[in-house]
Amino acid sequence: MPERLKINSTLSPRGSLEILSQREVQQLRETGSGSVCDLFRRCALAILNTGSHSDNAKTILEAYADFEVRIHQQDRGIRLELLNAPADAFVDGEMIASTREMLFSALRDIVYTQSQLERKGADLDSSEGITDYVFQLLRNAHTLRSGQEPKMAVCWGGHSIGIEEYKYSKRVGHELGLRGLDICTGCGPGVMKGPMKGATIAHAKQRTQHGRYLGLTEPGIIAAEAPNPIVNELVILPDIEKRLEAFVRVGHGIIVFPGGVGTAEEFLYLLGILTHPSNHELPFPLLLTGPKCAEAYLRQLHTFIGATLGEAAQQRYQVIIDDPVEVARQMTAGIQEVTRFRRRHDDAFYFNWLLKIDEGFQRPFEPTHANMASLPLTHDLPLHELAANLRRVFSGIVAGNVKENGIRLIEQHGPYQIQGDPAIMRPLDELLRAFVEQHRMKLPGGSAYEPCYRVVGQE
Template sequence: MNDTQLDRAGKPATVSARISPAGGLDILSRNEVVRLRDASGSGLHGLLRRCALAVLTSGEVGDDPRGMFEQYPNFDIQVLQQDRGIKIELSHAPAKAFVDGQIIRGINELLVAVVRDIVYVATQLEQGAFNLEDTVGLTHAVFEILRNARILKPQIDPNLVVCWGGHSISREEYEYTKSVGYQLGLRGMDICTGCGPGAMKGPMKGATIAHAKQRRRKNRYIGVTEPGIIAAESPNPIVNQLVIMPDIEKRLEAFVRMGHTIIVFPGGVGTAEEILYLLGILLHPDNAGIPFPLIFTGPRQSAAYFEQIDTFLRLALGDEVAQHYKIIVDDPIAVAHAAARGTDKVRNHRLDNKDAFFFNWSLSIPLAFQQPFVPTHAAMRALAIQRKRPRHELAADLRRVFSGIVAGNVKDEGVRAIEQYGPFEIDGEPEIMRALDRLLQAFVQQHRMKLPGGSAYVPCYRVLTS
């Protein structure tokens, strides 16, 4: 539901207010406050302003990374140090974030999460607390960010289902994600998604009803995002735990380290990126024998979507890749049963190997899946899409292909690069290129690249098929 309020001139109504943070942020150092107020290139104010506005527009549906600031060009946020703690001063903030002059409690909590994560990551990087040059150090960074956000819960049996899928999906697909979420909720599952609309919101919405029916308290609806995505995919209103990871690679690692089962709903290039990330890890020889339930599902109308995904994966990575996922069409109860059985296997494996329930330490994630990929035109053209490579290495570069297209579609820096230099060029083994081109064309035809109602999608890429 989009409940944007308009002023008399027909523009989005705004409110200016000074609020007390809710939910776990009492004090900051003077240096931290100074950095949050610093609007220079080395300061944090621009990042804070962008992420805060995304939270304050929670519930609005759009995929234009610059659209928010066009609606609220005068918005600003300042963190103030006072004798009894901190205050957050909002200027020209979206009126929809307030009720009778008071900020909505859930939005206040998500706003605190923004400040907390931005400050923590910047401080730790400045102090050299994270070693970002090797796999152990990068995993440690992911763990510390999640721990600081109080996302990791040590005394809970495995029950966290990560749901991936697109923000631009049909109404039938959205209703289906709710049905699956409902069945998961009835069985005591918590939900983690990318925190946005569409397939990220539906499972949470379904689970809330089931949790209420089961009189279940302390439910977790975890949203994991990153600064480049949050502006295009504002957190949906059901998210009650938000964490902002520094980049897409740490966001993806957070999903697979925390999750006990992953369910994939129909989506676009972002969903394909997520699939290839996880499959590339599972194809690595070091991870043989580690149970990781992966379920592809959607309504009957979406059967062709998963056929296309399955065909592409088998062609690029070999038929053996299908051993790592199960496709279930139009059966939410069967999906929930498969998730429950898979989660039980994960629990038993963790017990046998003395691994934590709340963080999958035993999973080996190669550096190629952890180091941030900057999708410049040169970097996109240089990707080695060849089947003669080890399958997990090929999957890593295929993941980067889709990551670059995501950037060109919805991330501000990617959109600007496409405007300046034209579409990315993607080259590689001809048979894979032709299959990739068919898959991307299907995404466009099915309106999975851009939300309906806006301008027609203009590809940010060109696949070299010959």
């Protein structure tokens, strides 16, 4: 591995962490030690590594094993000292402005999560309490803005995709931006960057000021999907479940582009929520789209949903092939219906309170070998519960592919074992095999993909 250029630097925040009480400073300094300090170090390193071609958290951590971040007090504020930081985050010794903003956003979110809500006794034992927790995290990050009409289009898709799929996502983002919509993604590269890039040009054409490019991530995946430079609002949620809930609470509609297991996980999460009986009448535009070259992938995912969750789930979304204008028109029309619905029901524009999310979608899933092997995957389950468990399958595969802990578990114990009804296992195996054949799984260093799972029980 070539020698990485590194730099030492000190910097102070600009914004919400600029003026602090002595007590807040002390809390920050206490946060700067132990496991929380290590968490911030990992997130900081990922942000400083923005633009890297590596999507392996373990590789990045090993390349910068001597990276340190220290928190110091100064005049009722704080100063960060960075040692052996990636040099690409600086220009002539000065940190790039967007990187600086995101670095302190990470500190804000991690400090607030650990030092504020938990000390106040956040209720994480009930579904309502978890939703309130997500609300408070987003409010603290100034993500929730009253008085604005609904216009946040969430875009999901792969972070490692082909050039035609990337260009298509950018064209869709451009059409969305021309219609005044803002963009929210997982904040990384690929589909998470393309729509934002397209929207920036469209916003400039329409002289739209203060366009929003919101990135939502979580500590376990940020190294694999380091924020792209277009993101002007970054929020780090504590885990994948709260990240997913944040997407569906702040978004007014969702577009799913081609991707891999992570995209399938997100798609199943949302379908599991939308097929819950309590959400039957609630409008939520959901589009599955991609360029002509991705039609086979889109059709196969659509077929997989039909084989496992049935026609009821398929009716909750539209499939649009190679038509960015139609995607933008349908999303704009869908968001207009969302606006009318929320007005009738006195629901907030900035946070979808009426959406019912079962606790099964809110509780963090730990993808151990035992937990993966024991997931119930049977048509005897209610539709939304089966969707939740299928989502967990894909969540475990994401962990085994790109998350440090998951990678180490696979190294120690071999592939996960996934088992269930043959009628579910067969289409699942076909879909996963297609992901591998289409190079939609992570391929570290360009090497051949070694599956972190085995699908059993297909007979």
